[in-house]
Amino acid sequence: MLSVDVEKRLKARDGEFTVSARFATANGVTALFGPSGAGKTTLINMIAGLVTPDRGRIAIADTVLFDSKARVNVPTHQRRIGYVFQEGRLFPHLSVASNLDYGRRMSGLPADPAETKRIVELLDITHLVDRRPGKLSGGERQRIAVGRALLMRPRLLLLDEPLAALDAARKREILPYLERLRDEVSMVYVSHHAGELRRIATSVVRIEGGRVAAVGGKELLEEVDADAV
């Protein structure tokens, strides 16, 4: 479904770091798995259009998002790719309801109260819609961030360590919701925790030192650590 073949040189503190990766994903949840600093976030930022690759090609099915040879670079706001960031990044000046509605409004989609209600119930955030993000717990914020990304009807959902800022209890609280989403939309899920990926991933791309080290199924998660959730 998603095919990525990109190269990007980054300036790191100790010299240069090159992310050079080639992989394709099927429907379901593709885990980008690897140690911190392996270039996983840079990779999904390139998929989202937040970082421009030096060269390469990114496409979802037949839709080309980036192609350095053909000089195609679809801007982030036209990619229709949902992104759940590690820190949620909810808009502090908007209510939860307006946060949830933001992507639909900006993408010019018609209002769909039934769909909004369904997603809000799926994520169990009905009681939060009138609040402001400032005083919500980390787990509540992440569920709203997931809802906000889903309600723009993305072709693909990117999640960057969505549970990293949460304690173990909160992680266990959110994972079931993410599991429910597997049937909603294809996901690329970045994490360095084998535990949470074991529960949610359908395929695994292991990233090490900016390169694809292995592609396969969940057996790739067993080898590294036992960093349990």
Next chain:
Amino acid sequence: MLDLTPDEWTAVALSLRIALVATAVGLPFGVAVAWLLARKDFWGKALFDGIIHLPLVLPPVVTGYLLLISFGRRGPIGAFLADYLGIVLSFRWTGAALACGIMGFPLLVRPIRLAIEAIDQKLEQAAATLGANRLRVFATVTLPLALPGLIAGCVLCFAKALGEFGATITFVSNIPGETQTISAAIYTFTQSPGGDAAAGRLVLVAIAISLVALVLSEWLARRAGMRFHGE
């Protein structure tokens, strides 16, 4: 006590009008300049920054004189405006507004720039992934989050414009009913015998206006701040 004569009322009304126009017209430019300084790197940025802040450190009379030779009837910009657009600034209240706007501009820009610099650009990235183009990101995320800075900048600029004296009097003189602001009127009264009572009345008005502006801005800023943290 505050039994102002019609002439004094005229000076008060004129001052308010000049300060409001100077702030309102300056605001869009102030936001644009603040955004440029906060977000963009370009050749000559330090010089640009310096020129914007120049009115803050130059003697106001110098700024007024520069305005006079460039925006006066015979000045290059003034002649162009008068000949082609029919706009005359010298010795008019609009010229006073220009002088006040330029004097207040650095004070307008600075808080807005700081507010924009303080915004987490990751929020703007998030808005982009949700389908907002750059203009809409600016309108729906950047600007609302910078609102406390906008309010602070407007108040500072308004206050500066209200009290501006040197540049205004140099550029547009001190004509009752046209360019005589509160400050100029107070100055005139203190220079004429028996003018102390009138000067005193205008001083009280000036204090009252400044206090109201400060309290109002504090209240607005608190409301804007509350929106980010409250329920």
